[in-house]
Amino acid sequence: MAKQNTVFKDAFNRCLKLLAETSSLPSEPELGTTLGVSRTTVRAILTRMEELQLLAWDKRAKVVLRQPKPEDYYPAEETDSLSDIIERSFMRRILAGGAEPGMQINELELARDIGTGTTSVREFLIRFSRFGLIEKRPNSHWILKGFTREFALELTEVREMFELRSAASFAALAPDHPAWADLDRIETLHHEILADIDNRYKEFSELDERFHLLVHTSSSNRFIVDFYDIITIVFHYHYQWNKTNARERNARALEEHLDYIAALRSRDPARIETACRRHLKSARETLLQSIQ
Amino acid sequence: MAKQNTVFKDAFNRCLKLLAETSSLPSEPELGTTLGVSRTTVRAILTRMEELQLLAWDKRAKVVLRQPKPEDYYPAEETDSLSDIIERSFMRRILAGGAEPGMQINELELARDIGTGTTSVREFLIRFSRFGLIEKRPNSHWILKGFTREFALELTEVREMFELRSAASFAALAPDHPAWADLDRIETLHHEILADIDNRYKEFSELDERFHLLVHTSSSNRFIVDFYDIITIVFHYHYQWNKTNARERNARALEEHLDYIAALRSRDPARIETACRRHLKSARETLLQSIQ
DNA sequence: AAACTGTCTATTGTGGATAAAAGACAAAAT
DNA sequence: ATTTTGTCTTTTATCCACAATAGACAGTTT
Secondary structure: OOOOOHHHHHHHHHHHHHHOOOOEOOOHHHHHHHHOOOHHHHHHHHHHHHHOOOEEEEOOEEEEOOOOOHHHOOOHHHHOOHHHHHHHHHHHHHHHOOOOOOOEEOHHHHHHHHOOOHHHHHHHHHHHHHHOOEEEOOOOOEEEOOOOHHHHHHHHHHHHHHHHHHHHHHHOOOOOOHHHHHHHHHHHHHHHHHHOHHHHHHHHHHHHHHHHHHHHHOOOOHHHHHHHHHHHHHHHHHHHHOOOOHHHHHHHHHHHHHHHHHHHHHOOHHHHHHHHHHHHHHHHHHHHHOOO | OOOOOHHHHHHHHHHHHHHOOOOEOOOHHHHHHHHOOOHHHHHHHHHHHHHOOOEEEEOOEEEEOOOOOHHHOOOHHHHOOHHHHHHHHHHHHHHHOOOOOOOEEOHHHHHHHHOOOHHHHHHHHHHHHHHOOEEEOOOOOEEEOOOOHHHHHHHHHHHHHHHHHHHHHHHOOOOOOHHHHHHHHHHHHHHHHHHOHHHHHHHHHHHHHHHHHHHHHOOOOHHHHHHHHHHHHHHHHHHHHOOOOHHHHHHHHHHHHHHHHHHHHHOOHHHHHHHHHHHHHHHHHHHHHOOO
């Protein structure tokens, strides 16, 4: 098959949710904007909804006939984009299956394993190579450099440089800059999670990403912001396989964040630097502990 | 055609030069190591040399029959790898052809223009995207973000952070570290070029890259070293299209380098920082001047 | 007049095919 | 006992084909 229609399936599922809330759907261009897809895909969705007797569709009239049932949705496995599937599969392989540094990575084998074509695997590897975990030998295989202690140290060294600089520039943002409002919302969430930490500590990972990305974004430097992708992916998979003391670690990090946020609000450079350094230091330690 | 045999042609040309200097060629594995290709390619080269009556080849005996003539070589255009061709072609397009920021980049059109398949163009764009000059809209085109003033400022901001840090760590290298010997050689070249600046100022660009890469490498941080690729490509193409006052600019930069090198030797952090900052500042100004 | 729909075209994403290049292994030579 | 060669298999680099998706334009509706 040439291309999976995952964009269609995912948008269809999201459109079902919209449909559940109204008696008629808006115009095709409007739906396209809402769902983030082209009109071609919108029309495919409407056609499918008609087939399923969910909708009576005639030109502008899009009347909802019945509520969607669970079986109307496409299964979640079919809505993942191929690159996500390859990423997950690859990460599992290199993290789970004893990823010896120096190991060779074989495009063909990986493709067979995942059940996909080589082109997609190749493109994934090229994209992934910017994370510094693999390296290409031209006309030959890729080398896994491994998720080693050195990797973590190099990563955190740059992270710390970038985040200190970003935090400093955050303090210089105009008082009416929208980032301050974002910061408020993020702070509120911190308090909410801390208040019910036993049940909600798992929400930390996502909040952590959101907070640090906000800080990095204030640097207005694409290289700094882009670098945060590496942090994100590393921590994302790191949280998935290192769950020891997650509750305690997350509670502590939340407290550190609150201190860091207060420092940002104070706009006092010295205080910001202290709070930022303290938090980054403990983040680094957490990461390092999970490695050896 | 599935794959151009540029590896073979390029290695063949290089092997002709080796052949010109001896009466017999070494073993296949040894040749492979020297030329940086596999035995398969070495054997293809030897076969071709036999056809051209350059060599009498029987197992271990590889007797040179005659000196290579100019027409024995493959033309230079045929030895460039496809990715180099695409890179040059792309850079010419976006630098020469009024590269408006926000312009769309079309894979198919680019491929037709260069006379190649879409896959190779796509892979090039993915690799190139890490330089922050283009950005992908999934399921749609690429956007050219343009070689703008902002780009240059963001690039130099990170460069300065990285280079200051690398320079500081350079001073901490053990006295017997090979980098010091490299530094000696680089310094000597500086003096040689300065002594004959009117004729040799064009050699600066390459020497500049070599010097800064050496400094960056001492950081032992893959992210810092990899980032230098961006600097390299930007300055490489920048030097090609901005040649005003090249002699003066290069002479000044060479002097600054010498000062910077002396500072590194002194191992005095304050002096290093001063020299490094001064040079980076003038490099930034040169780059910015070429933009608007 | 502005927004929407019908229809058509162009481009992207992905699998498959194939030549080039790498590389494995046993037999042969030093 | 290495190193080299002969032979064969595997993998990479690249083109091509085709479905999915985006997008353009004219005609239609409000």
